[in-house]
Amino acid sequence: MTLSTFPLGARPQGHPALGSLSLRSVSKVYDAGGIAVPAVQNCSIEVAPGEVCMIVGPSGCGKTTLLNAIAGFHPISSGEILMDGALLCGPGRPQADTGADRIVVFQNGALFPWKTLIENVAYGPMVQGTLPRRAAEDRARELLGEAGLADVAHRYPGEVSSGMARRAEIVRALINEPRVLLLDEPYRAMDALTKSIMHESLLALYDRTRVTIFFITHDIEEAIFLGDKVHVMTTRPCRLKQTIEVNLPRPRSYELLTSEEFRLLSEEAREAISEEAIKAFQSGEREA
Amino acid sequence: MTLQTTTTEYTAVQAPGRLRLFTWRLKRALRSPRPWLMLSGVALWLFTYWLLTEGLRLPRFDKIPGPVVVLSEIFSRTPFQGISVFTEIYYDHILASCRRIFLAFAIATGVGVPLGLLMGWSLRFRAYTFPILETLRPIPVLAWVPIAILAFPGFEWPVIFLATLASLFVTTLNAMLGVQSIDDAYFRAAGCLGSSRWQVFRHVVVPGALPYVFTGLQISIGVAWFSLVAAEMVSGDLGLGYMIVDAYMNNVTVPMVIGMLTLGFVGWATSALVRAVGNAMMRWHMRALAIQGR
Numbered sequence: 001m002t003l004s005t006f007p008l009g010a011r012p013q014g015h016p017a018l019g020s021l022s023l024r025s026v027s028k029v030y031d032a033g034g035i036a037v038p039a040v041q042n043c044s045i046e047v048a049p050g051e052v053c054m055i056v057g058p059s060g061c062g063k064t065t066l067l068n069a070i071a072g073f074h075p076i077s078s079g080e081i082l083m084d085g086a087l088l089c090g091p092g093r094p095q096a097d098t099g100a101d102r103i104v105v106f107q108n109g110a111l112f113p114w115k116t117l118i119e120n121v122a123y124g125p126m127v128q129g130t131l132p133r134r135a136a137e138d139r140a141r142e143l144l145g146e147a148g149l150a151d152v153a154h155r156y157p158g159e160v161s162s163g164m165a166r167r168a169e170i171v172r173a174l175i176n177e178p179r180v181l182l183l184d185e186p187y188r189a190m191d192a193l194t195k196s197i198m199h200e201s202l203l204a205l206y207d208r209t210r211v212t213i214f215f216i217t218h219d220i221e222e223a224i225f226l227g228d229k230v231h232v233m234t235t236r237p238c239r240l241k242q243t244i245e246v247n248l249p250r251p252r253s254y255e256l257l258t259s260e261e262f263r264l265l266s267e268e269a270r271e272a273i274s275e276e277a278i279k280a281f282q283s284g285e286r287e288a
Numbered sequence: 289m290t291l292q293t294t295t296t297e298y299t300a301v302q303a304p305g306r307l308r309l310f311t312w313r314l315k316r317a318l319r320s321p322r323p324w325l326m327l328s329g330v331a332l333w334l335f336t337y338w339l340l341t342e343g344l345r346l347p348r349f350d351k352i353p354g355p356v357v358v359l360s361e362i363f364s365r366t367p368f369q370g371i372s373v374f375t376e377i378y379y380d381h382i383l384a385s386c387r388r389i390f391l392a393f394a395i396a397t398g399v400g401v402p403l404g405l406l407m408g409w410s411l412r413f414r415a416y417t418f419p420i421l422e423t424l425r426p427i428p429v430l431a432w433v434p435i436a437i438l439a440f441p442g443f444e445w446p447v448i449f450l451a452t453l454a455s456l457f458v459t460t461l462n463a464m465l466g467v468q469s470i471d472d473a474y475f476r477a478a479g480c481l482g483s484s485r486w487q488v489f490r491h492v493v494v495p496g497a498l499p500y501v502f503t504g505l506q507i508s509i510g511v512a513w514f515s516l517v518a519a520e521m522v523s524g525d526l527g528l529g530y531m532i533v534d535a536y537m538n539n540v541t542v543p544m545v546i547g548m549l550t551l552g553f554v555g556w557a558t559s560a561l562v563r564a565v566g567n568a569m570m571r572w573h574m575r576a577l578a579i580q581g582r
Binding site: 072103108123127194 | 471
């Protein structure tokens with residue numbers, strides 16, 4: 001796939017100073033029919049502007065809960081979350097507002113099936129009033145073209161492959177120039193080949209925009225291949241178990257996967273996570 | 289020996305014209321067993337009907353007009369029992385019923401769809417309205433007849449009211465279910481992308497509920513015919529329901545059957561119309577279904 005080197009978004013190589021996230025002692029307790037279920041416990045993570053932060057943990061450990069709290073989909077029980085120093089949620093304000101500065105790409109995809117790809121991408125600027133409809137669609141066409149989706153821009157999401165749909169969804173987020181992109185296991189249901197194409201296109205988009213990425217996955221290779229830092233989480237309740245610094249050079253390509261350094265990092269992450277996966281399996285955690 | 293080169297002329301592949309596409313589809317359809325099965329199904333049904341009423345003249349069935357009598361009457365210029373495709377009154381009845389259905393369906397849709405969408409969307413609105421709706425819904429249309437006659441003047445409006453009522457409930461309930469069927473992720477995505485509450489309603493609630501809304505409208509038009517005919521039988525001066533009951537009162541049986549058959553065809557046509565409008569409004573849905581092979 002060819003991707004032009006034209007910077008995506010009006011932002012030249014990102015806002016280096018914007019897009020930091022601070023999660024400080026975040027806890028979330030669910031009320032499951034009168035029983036208090038701790039989903040996240042005392043979780044602290046710092047994300048620097050422009051960092052690719054990977055959250056890895058066994059299925060159903062509460063990673064998505066963390067992402068939903070940042071996005072403002074549900075309240076937290078204690079602790080605080082800040083973006084660029086401003087409080088998103090914390091004491092006295094349990095739930096963050098949703099907003100176009102933090103955009104989620106969903107696990108099962110959430111392109112509106114009743115809008116064509118171009119209408120989907122143009123939706124954000126149009127409803128926020130940052131661009132008139134016509135201009136928003138022109139911009140959307142341009143960005144879809146850069147992501148290799150020019151030919152299918154006028155199709156409905158139900159008519160394109162899941163890989164194309166997911167790519168369009170990322171474009172739909174990036175057109176708004178968010179400070180943070182929140183990805184919730186976006187490639188979970190894809191086969192290995194499609195996944196590798198998706199990884200390369202995500203990295204290409206990242207190299208152009210340098211947007212902060214908060215990426216949830218349970219795939220260790222994916223985490224190390226994409227991330228600057230890999231945070232391994234414990235099984236429920238979700239706590240930070242170990243942080244692995246990935247100092248691999250960018251831009252990265254698939255040859256990296258066979259390097260010795262990559263193998264060592266994977267081994268380290270695997271050791272940390274397998275213990276948790278076994279615990280999760282034994283406690284009968286439901287896939288979530 | 290000479291070497292011969294052959295040149296092949298390539299013409300650009302063009303999309304087939306509408307007519308060619310139609311004839312191709314028709315040919316394909318005729319080669320498949322489906323139309324022949326349909327034809328023989330209809331023939332079998334007609335033959336049984338004929339056998340019972342005219343062939344064997346079984347007891348109790350001999351009072352019912354058979355297919356030969358009905359067909360010869362319906363296409364007769366001088367119908368024995370007053371109704372055929374050549375009598376003006378036949379079309380007056382059809383027109384009266386269609387006009388009522390149109391009004392009733394338009395009112396039921398105009399009120400029911402927004403009402404149902406709001407009920408699905410706003411918990412508070414649902415809390416206000418749902419108990420009343422659920423209490424009124426099970427009351428059969430015929431139980432409303434006295435109230436309708438008391439409350440509305442003339443012949444026309446009580447009938448339209450009764451036809452509206454039944455389809456209103458169906459439409460409302462389906463629109464509400466339609467909103468509830470929308471995946472939460474779409475609401476969240478709309479929130480992330482900076483939509484106001486009104487924009488969520490316009491861009492997520494309305495299009496997302498549309499498949500259910502049109503399923504509801506399909507049922508609703510059927511229910512509207514159903515209650516219209518019931519109402520016309522009780523109170524009316526024209527219309528297909530009135531035509532059937534009037535024939536019965538006057539001891540002529542063929543117009544009864546003509547009325548029933550007409551209802552069948554007109555009802556079929558109206559629901560096909562609703563389906564066509566729905567398909568045109570939901571191209572995204574149709575294409576997604578087509579790709580899934582449905």
